[in-house]
Amino acid sequence: MTRPLNLEEVGRRAGVSRSTVSRVVNGGPNVSSETKRRVEAVIAETGYRPHAAARSLASNSTGVIGLVIPSAVATLFDDPYFGRLILGISSATNEVDMTLALFLFGAGPDESSIISRVVAPGLVDGVIVTATTRGDPLIDHMQGTSMPFVVVGRPDNAGSTFCVDVDNRAGARTAALHLAGLGRRRPALIAAPSNTTAGVDRRSGFLEGLAEAGLSIEDRIAEGDWSQESGRDAMARLLAERPDAVFVASDRMAVGALRAIREAGLHCPGDISVVSFDGIVPPDLTAPRLTSVVQPVTEVGERAVRLLTAVIAGASTPEHVVFPTELAVRESCGATPTAGA
Template sequence: MNTERIRPGHAGTGRSNPTLEDIATAAGVSRSTASRAINGGDRVSPQAQAAVDAAVVELGYTPNRAARSLVTRRTSSIALVIPEPDIRIMADPFFAVIITGITDALRETDVQLVLLMSRNGDDSGRVLRYLRGGHVDGAIVVSHHRDDPWTTSLPGTGLPTVFIGRPWEARPGVPYVDTDNYQGGRLAAQHLAAGGRTRVGTVAGPADMTAAADRLAGWREGLREAGLAEGTVVHADFTTVGGQEAALRLFEEAPELDGVFAASDLMALGVLEAVRRRGRSVPEDVAVVGYDNHALSATAVPPLTTVTQPMSAMAATACRILLEEIDSPGARPAPFIYPAELVVRESSGGRRLSAP
């Protein structure tokens, strides 16, 4: 007589994948106990958990995610919302670093990332409907603007949400991760002043973004502390082309400038080109400071002095906070702010400064 053990779900059933009932039978536990053991071990004894774990390995069980989501109300996915035009997202390395930071943080989990690119108008409404429809367990929002609906609409839906960058309306209990943009702008002003630059101006970022507003406010404070006039301010769109066009306008208004702070590295690259087009040199005639410390800042000609924005770390921290919010609703984590630090390279010269 053949006494070989017949595995549940494999002989006479026609099924290639064992069911939850098969796991329960093999482990000698009830179906509900097997389900709890597979879905996190809540109210399961160590002995039963070990038996279920062994049965899962022996039978090669793969959970049915669709069925599990009906029970747990989880989709095992989170959304990254970027309310910017597609062309901007593809051209700015900031977004590639953010996406990579989040996917790295998710690597040891079963959670998948859904990328949602949205602009004002119909796109925003469509994305909000998607987020409210239960398709994801939470959302990370980055590069948001003053008129975007995210800070007012998402928190009220009950969907766990974390912002990268301080929202315009930073409500209590709405978590965000940011760098100290105010202190970064202040360091840039102090650095140029310490290098003997007295006629300075700035290419500020979009006026409807908190990062740009905070960097500009810090820049102005640093100039006041150094006893320098505020100088000319021209706003641009965080792109190289926009930075170059803004810098050319800056030099038209104040041709004697000997120092420029650009509120992003991409705009600073545009400033470098504008200085060359004016027949001047960096840093001999004009010192230039950027913001971000992108990889491209070290390979610029000349290498770019810049304020560090730890983009990958910010993305990973935002992801960690979101996963904690999903697992423990109502935790209300405090904002996480990375300190400012200036990385000095050839575009400005001078000594290294960091936040006190």
């Protein structure tokens, strides 16, 4: 009968007590180097690993943070955005030696059971919530619990939450000014869903930039749902208004828009300039290469983790981190000569 391998047993083999082994495992002070050496030898020899659940229970901290992505996941996951975000978050959690738990809500009645797992005590120390829509009840719900959380994006009631966002508004404004500076006079907009704050911000930022440049958009606005298909449809519709430029609120929709332009027998950037938002689709994937407003997704993820650890540690005055964007000028806007095509 092999007895269970726990602190007590390791201690027994090393001729010390449970407490001393615990101090060695946790790098605590007040352990003589001789004792430490002996205990570490036993640990190496036995392959002892502390029991995570026992540790969580005793220390009231799990070392796990949750990432919550609600609703419509299936379509969202075709977007490289989430992959990048997860990457950033994951690399940050690894760095602070924490574990990442992923909560994806599909459509369906299972939501409430997932929610209750998310906020259950003793599973995660805190939560990063992303892809929320305007008025998302999830945010209110989280605020009703004592679970520390950070929002990626800008919730409506941002005042009372910690959040990390990119400056969608300024980025879109830059796109407008860039197009105007290129001499375009009939700008169009393929907006992102207006039930998301990112969608709203990118739209208003673009309109603001146009106004500054003395341009108006008239009826040249269509709204997509982030999907490539919706971008293609929106562009096809907009072409009837004969725009000479279009700002597309996401890379994926822009890929669809380029396709619509091509299918209409028009040429980008010759007939129409395209600027998109995200900077996530590899430039070489499209012809012409997309000019886009690049957002630092990975950094957003890393920062969200750091912010969350601060909240877990007790930070209480809501902090809003806003990352700047950067305009990457490539071929689709027409500012530089088009290669190949």
